[in-house]
Amino acid sequence: MLLDLHNHTRYSPDSRVDPAALVGVARKARLAGIAITDHNSVGGIAAAEAAADPDFLVIPAIEVSTKSGHVLGYGIREVIPRNLSVSDTAERILTLGGVPVAAHPFRFWSGLGPTAVLEARFPAYETCNGRTLRRGNIRARALARERKLGETGGSDSHFLDEVAKAVTVVDAGATTYFSCSPRAGHRRRGGIAAPRRPSGTCPRPLVSGSSAGCEGSRSQVFLDPRDVLLDGGLGLL
């Protein structure tokens, strides 16, 4: 199934999107779910959840402005203070039971950049961000692979017509990768990669990332869809 793991609503200062309308557009795009990742706010989550049918997943989340750039926190319903260090922010997300992910790490200004991204032990980087230049996504993917981390994809939508520009593929049967063009509706599947199982007790490959214009991308699992689907939250492996 396809999830867009990065979306803003009118609870972000730079978006006017209604959370319920966002859910409607995402459904039309045939996504199975979306994450609500407003800037330093969790205000849009409840309205999105209220608008969603039981079979459509709304993942509570936040995009926190740290001292060094943006950090996504999945499974979060509380505001995390802005302007903390990267490591303190990631720690707070973990303490709340969430999953910290470095948002568009190589985007100019708002990305963490090559030094700060190493200041916390992120389980994954966002390697497919719909508003990041292709080379920024490629750099993020290269670093995620080098460090054997997971990857996520999301449109970073601030307008309704941006929803689903980039997605994360969740597949309980095999790890797949996904290439997406700049426009929704022109996505194409890149192919199937060999399932990669993390060492330990994980019984099956879980989640793969996606990458904008990143043909040949291979993604690594980091989230358990059973947690996503059964508990309504996200769990670390």
Ligand SMILES: [Zn+2]
């Ligand atoms: Zn951002």
Ligand SMILES: [Zn+2]
């Ligand atoms: Zn964003």
